[in-house]
Amino acid sequence: METILSIKDLNKNYGKIQAVKNLSFDIIKGNIYGILGPNGSGKSTTLGIILNVVNRTSGSFSWFNGNISTHKALKKVGAIIERPNFYPYMTARQNLQLICQIKGVSYDKINDTLETVNLFERKDDKFRTYSLGMKQRLAIASALLNDPEILILDEPTNGLDPQGIHEIRQIIKKIAENGTTILLASHLLDEVEKVCTHVIVLQKGEKLYSGRVETMVASNGIIEIKTEENIENTINVLKNYHETASVNVDGDLIIVQLENDISSATLNKYLFENNITISHLVKRKPSLEQQFLDLTNN
Template sequence: MSENAATTRQLTKRYGDRVAVDAVSMTVRRGEVYGFLGPNGAGKTTTLRMLLGLVRPTSGAASILGRPAGRPHPPGTVGALIEGPGFFPYLSGRANLRTLARHRGFGDAEVERVLDRVDLTERGDDRFKGYSLGMKQRLGVAAALMGDPELIVLDEPTNGLDPAGMADMRALIVDLSRDGQTVLLSSHLLAEVQQICDRVGVINDGRLLRESTVAEMRGGVSLRVRATPVETARAIVARAAADRSVRDTPDGLVSDLPADAAPDLTRALVAAGVDVREIAVVERSLEEVFFEMTAGLHRPAADPASEAARDNKELVS
């Protein structure tokens, strides 16, 4: 059995002269939560559609659980929610799921299990058209969870959820991973993904800029020093930092010194007569790293609505 749940190799999608996805090679390992990150229109959804075999790539290849993209999988092997969930508006949430369950070979007990998993049991008999955006999203996730699939692909799963709902979704994704399931989720909310993902891939303008663990992406910790006089403090920090960088920021001096250097640095500053106002350990967020990675990339992003419309015309039958 391959250790990878999903892979793409030089996956590319062109719409006329526009390259929506540009030679993306990504690897999702079994049992991990993989965050596919990027702004709206970056190519996330088109990549996921190609991975799932819903859209034909212009070039390149993709596979899921060892099978080429588009090859049928046994029911309950792969679950997915791509863009918005599509259900019959005049049926209840429960009836919609029962319709899907019959098609996939599952019983009513599985419907009740997934309704409970997304906290919709009490609203299951309400018509879908009366659901809030967040409830519709949760019902879509419930559909993706039918059969306890090995791989779950979620496109912007927190879309439309309030803060409490987002927290519940984060907890659900973590629980799925703990149960041994693999979760591939796309998002433009980098702060959200930072809390739950093992590894991430950052995409912008259709190109995969980097793929690594969250810790590697964010880099190590730094020390921030707020002290006066600044010139004296800078000299002492630079001497302690040796060949490490020291940067002036609006919040103070930031160096790449490790956290355990703080006591010695504090003593050196005080001994030199410097007034120390703060020494703090700081870490870059994924959002900060993303902005650093995409600085200078100014190609206009695709309109996600028009890109989705083009995708829909090319659905693999």
């Protein structure tokens, strides 16, 4: 598997503030990576460093297995890290033609990129007539003009309405299906869970987790229980079960975190043998949100 980007022990200080702390991770070709964290966690600073618009304090990064310089590598990168800025009196096609001239690429991919972002039918409309979501989609189109191997997006759905968010997510998936590696920064858990294959969780510049999204949310499960019996007695019985990791109460539900993967029937049998009758028992996996909150203790 080809390593598109490798970051090693990266640090960035702004005076006494350390925005990025000993950050290391790899981006492997063909995946969708999400850098997840709240505002101020170091997401945008990290993207700025790898795109050579922010100077690092220490550490290193290399593109494409370190075989080419950063300057040459960035010609194979498409990126949007700020609010798109186009000429309002020019059409979408004219704006993209201008960007082609700046990047030194032909006009050949303009129609294809407009098709990809679902703007081909509006290609001859002036930019000022576009909605916020359409403007963001045109920005993505502009980043695809040089046929990049990796597309980098900083908060791609920020400020959009639900329809605009859905459109951007679908476009990101479509671009990835065509073989382009994606790296996006987001503070939206839902966005990362629905779009990304891998996630890097940052808090105050430090990496808390790096790996597949499905691995992060994988666990031995959580079982929700509702009973008409004495809740305190039920909790005590559950705490004495050898497969129980923790027991919490959420409203009228008892939430049991398991140590190992067991069936609902097995736990139900244990409760019945201890004279606990239940009216509700559902096994579920924890969400990315819950795992994120557990990681950050927030």
